[in-house]
Amino acid sequence: MTNQLPIPVIVNGAGGKMGREVIKAVATASDMTLLGAVDRNPETLHQDAGSLAGIEPLEIPVTNDREGTLAMAAQEKQPGVMVDFTHPDSVYDNVRAAIAYGVSPVVGTTGLSPEQIQDLAEFADKASIGCLIIPNFCIGMVLLQQAAVTASQYFDHVEIIELHHNQKADAPSGTAIKTAQMLGELGKTYNPPTVTETEKLPGSRGGKAAENIRIHSIRLPGLIAHQEVIFGASGEIYTLRHDTTDRVCYMPGVLLAIRKVLQLKTLVYGLEKIL
Numbered sequence: 076m077t078n079q080l081p082i083p084v085i086v087n088g089a090g091g092k093m094g095r096e097v098i099k100a101v102a103t104a105s106d107m108t109l110l111g112a113v114d115r116n117p118e119t120l121h122q123d124a125g126s127l128a129g130i131e132p133l134e135i136p137v138t139n140d141r142e143g144t145l146a147m148a149a150q151e152k153q154p155g156v157m158v159d160f161t162h163p164d165s166v167y168d169n170v171r172a173a174i175a176y177g178v179s180p181v182v183g184t185t186g187l188s189p190e191q192i193q194d195l196a197e198f199a200d201k202a203s204i205g206c207l208i209i210p211n212f213c214i215g216m217v218l219l220q221q222a223a224v225t226a227s228q229y230f231d232h233v234e235i236i237e238l239h240h241n242q243k244a245d246a247p248s249g250t251a252i253k254t255a256q257m258l259g260e261l262g263k264t265y266n267p268p269t270v271t272e273t274e275k276l277p278g279s280r281g282g283k284a285a286e287n288i289r290i291h292s293i294r295l296p297g298l299i300a301h302q303e304v305i306f307g308a309s310g311e312i313y314t315l316r317h318d319t320t321d322r323v324c325y326m327p328g329v330l331l332a333i334r335k336v337l338q339l340k341t342l343v344y345g346l347e348k349i350l
């Protein structure tokens with residue numbers, strides 16, 4: 076029998092660019108209800124979450140009380156979900172706190188180290204709580220990554236360029252790191268040296284990620300989120316590119332993750348694993 080109760084959702088980072096989109100998306104999803112909105116930015120505090128997101132008032136004031144909001148979710152009949160779009164510096168603590176309260180995290184915030192992800196996986200296992208860490212909620216990015224994995228069977232040389240708005244705190248992007256990891260899992264090392272290189276300007280060749288794949292990060296106003304994966308071989312270049320033109324593109328993935336995380340008892344990393 077299907078449970079008819081709506082999923083209680085907490086949005087952490089409610090006043091941010093992504094948090095506001097998530098509030099709108101959750102408010103229009105008939106199987107979800109916004110239970111709480113948390114943000115540390117003083118300008119957002121006590122504002123109604125719906126009004127802040129540009130929709131009708133939802134009677135949910137933004138608070139800076141993460142623990143109190145999680146404690147409230149823990150009392151609900153239906154298990155709750157915390158969607159986190161905050162900051163690389165605080166996401167680890169936020170996720171641990173949610174799991175400790177029995178609330179399933181859906182994590183969009185990037186910047187978690189591999190060690191932190193491993194630690195959170197062990198913590199989620201111990202608590203038997205589902206947790207989703209999704210560096211990119213766009214279906215188009217999953218398709219790009221799949222195409223890149225296919226191409227990597229035929230190309231030995233590849234570099235990644237990611238381009239973002241200049242408010243982004245972390246570099247390289249979580250998506251670029253994940254893309255490099257996916258190519259790295261195929262058991263080959265890319266970009267065999269063809270010459271002895273000297274970097275006259277430190278950093279000019281980008282940062283090295285998994286299996287010798289270089290990532291180059293560009294930050295400019297006017298950009299949202301963009302990524303190119305460029306393969307090269309003798310006489311040809313194969314370029315894959317994804318462009319975000321509106322943050323609304325992330326919302327189908329976020330809503331899917333909210334529904335799926337409640338079926339899990341462990342941590343899963345990447346949207347491709349739940350499609």
Ligand SMILES: NC(=O)C1=CN([C@@H]2O[C@H](COP(=O)(O)OP(=O)(O)OC[C@H]3O[C@@H](n4cnc5c(N)ncnc54)[C@H](OP(=O)(O)O)[C@@H]3O)[C@@H](O)[C@H]2O)C=CC1
Nearest residue numbers: 088091092093114115116161162165183184185210211212
């Ligand atoms: N997975 C995906 O598909 C996507 C991921 N992202 C990632 O999501 C994160 C957020 O992005 P974005 O919305 O653009 O960022 P914003 O800076 O616009 O929003 C973040 C909000 O969270 C608040 N915040 C920060 N730390 C805390 C905390 N500990 N507790 C409560 N609130 C907090 C911020 O407050 P303050 O302003 O005071 O810092 C701000 O209001 C980034 O890591 C970004 O890379 C973004 C887009 C898509």
Ligand SMILES: O=C(O)C1=N[C@H](C(=O)O)C[C@H](O)C1
Nearest residue numbers: 185210211243248249250300
């Ligand atoms: O900060 C952003 O904006 C984005 N961050 C994510 C990342 O680091 O990959 C996802 C997307 O690129 C937008």
